[in-house]
Amino acid sequence: MRIEHSGSANGDAMRHKKATYTRRQFLAQAGGIMLTMGWGMRQARGQEKARKERAASKRPNLLVLVTDDQRWDAMGCMGNPIIRTPHMDRLAEEGVIFVNNFCTTSICMSSRASIFTGMYTRRHGINRFDQPLSEEHFVITYPVLLRGAGYRTGFIGKWGLGGRLPKKAFDFFEGFGGQGRYFHEVNGKTVHLTRILTEQALEFLRGCSRDQPFCLSISFKAPHVQDNDPRQFLYDPALEELYSDVTIPTPKTADPRYFESLPEFLRDSEGRRRWQIRFSTPEKYQESVKGYYRLITGVDLALGRIWEALREMGFDGNTVILLTSDNGFFLGEHGLAGKWLMYEESIRTPLIVRDPRLPSSRRGRRRKEMTLNVDLAPTLLDLAGVPIPSAMQGRSLRPLIEGKEVRWREDWFYEHLFEHPRIPKSEGIRTSRWKYIRYVDYDPPYEELYDLANDPHEEHNVIGESDYSEVLSTLRRRWREMRESLK
Numbered sequence: 001m002r003i004e005h006s007g008s009a010n011g012d013a014m015r016h017k018k019a020t021y022t023r024r025q026f027l028a029q030a031g032g033i034m035l036t037m038g039w040g041m042r043q044a045r046g047q048e049k050a051r052k053e054r055a056a057s058k059r060p061n062l063l064v065l066v067t068d069d070q071r072w073d074a075m076g077c078m079g080n081p082i083i084r085t086p087h088m089d090r091l092a093e094e095g096v097i098f099v100n101n102f103c104t105t106s107i108c109m110s111s112r113a114s115i116f117t118g119m120y121t122r123r124h125g126i127n128r129f130d131q132p133l134s135e136e137h138f139v140i141t142y143p144v145l146l147r148g149a150g151y152r153t154g155f156i157g158k159w160g161l162g163g164r165l166p167k168k169a170f171d172f173f174e175g176f177g178g179q180g181r182y183f184h185e186v187n188g189k190t191v192h193l194t195r196i197l198t199e200q201a202l203e204f205l206r207g208c209s210r211d212q213p214f215c216l217s218i219s220f221k222a223p224h225v226q227d228n229d230p231r232q233f234l235y236d237p238a239l240e241e242l243y244s245d246v247t248i249p250t251p252k253t254a255d256p257r258y259f260e261s262l263p264e265f266l267r268d269s270e271g272r273r274r275w276q277i278r279f280s281t282p283e284k285y286q287e288s289v290k291g292y293y294r295l296i297t298g299v300d301l302a303l304g305r306i307w308e309a310l311r312e313m314g315f316d317g318n319t320v321i322l323l324t325s326d327n328g329f330f331l332g333e334h335g336l337a338g339k340w341l342m343y344e345e346s347i348r349t350p351l352i353v354r355d356p357r358l359p360s361s362r363r364g365r366r367r368k369e370m371t372l373n374v375d376l377a378p379t380l381l382d383l384a385g386v387p388i389p390s391a392m393q394g395r396s397l398r399p400l401i402e403g404k405e406v407r408w409r410e411d412w413f414y415e416h417l418f419e420h421p422r423i424p425k426s427e428g429i430r431t432s433r434w435k436y437i438r439y440v441d442y443d444p445p446y447e448e449l450y451d452l453a454n455d456p457h458e459e460h461n462v463i464g465e466s467d468y469s470e471v472l473s474t475l476r477r478r479w480r481e482m483r484e485s486l487k
């Protein structure tokens, strides 16, 4: 069913609120009984206000920053010696960085639907750009649930899903449909989109108070390319000089022999077409990667400005900041560009969570557990003390953020179900050591197997080697099980 975002989504959010927040109703009823027992109206109101304030002060504000196509290593704190991301680095120093974070599907709309709903694509069903979430799924997105729980909610930037923009489902909505544009005329000046989103974030924060927790989701367009523009990486001209005096090394698997070893359907794929535009000469490679880095530094500056505003407004001590991206990005590895495929560059993404309430001993940690885009919605709800719907398939990261040792997932399912004539569909299983890739549209299916512990750049497909037959049969069985169980 296509959702009527304006009225009905809101109505359902209200119904959900009614169903979930029975404790609040109980307290309201208890207040009524107290009145009949002779308590003064003013006294009861005062107590209710104090209770609300206590409850509000315990619930953190949530600031959710989602970049577009930022790979995991495009940050200083992940060991990149060239890119400048001082605020992201500081976020990691003062928070927790998840160094093995992944998207379960490497394309904007499907991954964003997973971020909102905590569900895999085979459950939320979003694999087209023009497709909105069903109403059933929309009402359990984290912003709708948080609003139902009393949060003031805001959305800024690329909405990323099809259908009408859900303006009325948020208290503050400055989202845009489609891919957006990087440059806009504002008061006679050309302004970069990242700066505009920053100003909108400050506007949202100015409307917040300490009496009501907030959840602000900012969905940057950067560092996504401007599709169909030959310049591709349209950064803020103020950052033009950045990286101008460095030469960015080419990745190991950019050597043509890696591309030549790919099957024909990958050599002819969309990723190769875009590689021609971005990386096919040393000059294009330098210009493209520097443009990509400049776009990310632009987001880093936005983070710095918004963080400064949180401090100025007194929200910093009770605001959890979460930074992630919807999917990764090839910078010429395997002779490819874009994302979509299950190779590491495409599926591995940044994730940093800074919770200012953590004791200093718990900060600056690097968690190695495999975490996923579907974990974010459950995490945000858990931080806010809101029940996690059973339909969500991810898991709250709260114990990991708090430094606890818990049993964690040992493998996970990847899927790319987007229909495109030049992008093959794929599924697979990723464990901490192994990766099994299966291109599902081919008969027989084309399969790849990598031993990541000994082959982190995925240079040697060992699928046909007898030494690995036991591992392969285990991974095939997990793939078969999970493609059914995750529906």
Ligand SMILES: [Ca+2]
Residues within 6 Å of the ligand: 068, 069, 107, 108, 224, 326, 327
């Ligand atoms: Ca994306």
